Amino acid sequence: xLQPADQTENLRYPTQKPETILERIVSxxxxxxxxxxxxxSGSGTTxxxxxxxxxxxxxxxxxxxxxxxxxxxxLSIPDVKPFVVQNLGKYxxxxxxxxxxxxxxxxxxxxxxxxxxxxxxARPLExxxxxxxxxxxxxxxxxxxxxxxxxxxxTQIAGEFRRATGTGPDAPTTxxxxxxxxxxxxxxxxxxxxxxxxxxxxxxxxRIPREVLEKKAxxxxxxxxxxxxxxxxxxxxxxxxxxxxxxxxVIPLDDVPEDVQRAITHWAQWIDYxxxxxxxxxxxxxxxxxxxxxxxxxxLQRSIAHTYDQPGTYTIVVKVIDILGNDTTRTLRVEVP
Numbered sequence: 001x002l003q004p005a006d007q008t009e010n011l012r013y014p015t016q017k018p019e020t021i022l023e024r025i026v027s028x029x030x031x032x033x034x035x036x037x038x039x040x041s042g043s044g045t046t047x048x049x050x051x052x053x054x055x056x057x058x059x060x061x062x063x064x065x066x067x068x069x070x071x072x073x074x075l076s077i078p079d080v081k082p083f084v085v086q087n088l089g090k091y092x093x094x095x096x097x098x099x100x101x102x103x104x105x106x107x108x109x110x111x112x113x114x115x116x117x118x119x120x121x122a123r124p125l126e127x128x129x130x131x132x133x134x135x136x137x138x139x140x141x142x143x144x145x146x147x148x149x150x151x152x153x154x155t156q157i158a159g160e161f162r163r164a165t166g167t168g169p170d171a172p173t174t175x176x177x178x179x180x181x182x183x184x185x186x187x188x189x190x191x192x193x194x195x196x197x198x199x200x201x202x203x204x205x206x207r208i209p210r211e212v213l214e215k216k217a218x219x220x221x222x223x224x225x226x227x228x229x230x231x232x233x234x235x236x237x238x239x240x241x242x243x244x245x246x247x248x249x250v251i252p253l254d255d256v257p258e259d260v261q262r263a264i265t266h267w268a269q270w271i272d273y274x275x276x277x278x279x280x281x282x283x284x285x286x287x288x289x290x291x292x293x294x295x296x297x298x299x300l301q302r303s304i305a306h307t308y309d310q311p312g313t314y315t316i317v318v319k320v321i322d323i324l325g326n327d328t329t330r331t332l333r334v335e336v337p
Contacts, residue, residue, distance in 0.1 A: 015042045022049040030055055044070025051077055062210070064325035072273060072292050086284070093145045093182060096213050113142045116180060119212060119223050130160045137174045139164070143181030143208070150185045158199040176202040184228065207326070227252035229270075229328040233318055240311070240336050244276065244318065245303040251322055260323075270322045271300060277317040278306050285317055285329070308336045 009019060022045050030036055032054040038046035041059035047070060050057035061067055067085065074080055101111040113132050117124050122133035122140045130153070133140035141157050143149045161177055177196075184205060196203035205228040211217040232248030249267045264270060273292035277285050291301040308314065316332040 017045050019045055019049050022046050023053070026050055026053055026055060041070055042066050044073045048073050048077060051080055064327075068273065068321050068325050072294070075290065075292070076294070084284070085287070087183075092213065097145045109144070112145060116142045116208060116212065119218070120178075120180065120206075120225060122178075128160060128164065130157045131164060131177075135178065138176035138178050138202075138204075141177060141179045143179070143183075145182065148183035148185045149179055149181035149205070154179070154196065154203070158196060158201055161201060162199065174202065175200060176204065178204045178206050180206045180208050180225070182208050226326060229320075229322065229326065231318065231320055231328050231330045233330050233332060235316075235332055235334060237334065237336075240308045241305055242278075242308070242316070242334055242336070243303060243305040244316070244332075246271070246274065246320075249320065249322070249328075251324075251326075256324070268300060268302060271320050272323045273321040274300075275319045276304060276306070277319075278308075278314065280315045280317040280331075282315070285319055287319075311336050 026036060026046070026049050030050075034055050036046060036050040036055045036057045038057070038059045041047060041061045043066065044059055047057045047059040051074060059070055061070070071085055074083060097108055097112055100115070101108040114124055117133040117140065120133070120135060120140065122135035124133050125131055125139075130141055131139045132142045139161060141153075143153070157177060157179065184207075206225045207228060209223060209225060211223055217223060229249060229251040232246065234245045234247045236243040236245070246268070249270050251270050253261055273290065275285075275287045275290035278288050280286065289304055289306070291304070293300055312335075314334050314336060316334060318330045318332065320328045320330075322328070
């Protein structure tokens with residue numbers, strides 16, 4: 001039996017159910033070791049109960065805030081077993097693209113870019129490979145449905161931008177390029193911004209919101225594009241010991257409610273959760289350490305040390321989730337003697 005719920009169980013999530021109800025359902029319909037599936041997990045009550053009762057579980061939800069709430073809830077369970085948070089969105093996007101624009105790849109890709117440009121209020125361009133539109137004097141690139149924007153993409157965008165500058169009626173009136181994407185490679189921020197600085201390009205990374213998949217949201221005009229946040233991390237080394245310290249976090253304020261902006265007096269207040277993968281192999285993010293705010297403790301640990309067992313070159317990925325549910329990553333490389 002689970003322990004009686006205390007006040008900390010209430011996460012103030014709109015559709016949250018008491019654990020006692022889910023305990024009865026899970027206990028009556030499964031045995032220890034069975035797999036429990038919740039396709040609309042919300043705050044993660046089913047997964048949390050299944051974990052406490054010794055069941056395996058899969059929890060899924062479309063909302064970033066729901067996933068983040070469930071993750072923090074599961075991490076607060078004593079001796080919780082390791083679990084993986086995976087984003088399977090590209091499969092949904094691929095099916096959406098075929099359903100909306102047909103299965104002929106070239107025509108579907110062209111129609112898809114026109115659709116995104118229209119939502120972004122940009123004018124389509126013809127005759128370019130990497131530059132797809134213009135808005136407010138800035139070129140616009142639309143990332144593909146099934147692949148993240150990479151530093152290689154930025155190299156191609158910068159090259160085409162330089163060739164287009166000052167030529168014809170579609171030439172930009174500024175040195176700006178907005179790069180729209182569903183996903184962005186881990187190393188994109190620092191590498192791509194360095195490339196852009198060398199090319200004297202004002203580069204802006206903008207996330208395509210999942211709401212574009214929802215016809216109702218599109219019809220109602222409830223589509224907002226968010227610029228990626230910028231994360232500052234200091235790295236200090238002493239032998240094989242590496243210490244990471246968060247030094248800054250800048251979030252674009254265009255779509256942040258004014259009352260939220262007024263309540264923030266320090267950059268660290270934007271951060272709700274952060275985690276570290278100490279040895280990323282260019283695959284999925286492995287959460288090897290995390291710190292996060294709770295209702296009881298609003299303070300956030302901003303520094304963490306790690307000692308490597310072996311010398312070598314290591315890739316560290318730092319993931320931050322802000323109070324709006326958006327995630328930002330930063331990739332760092334260290335040489336360990």
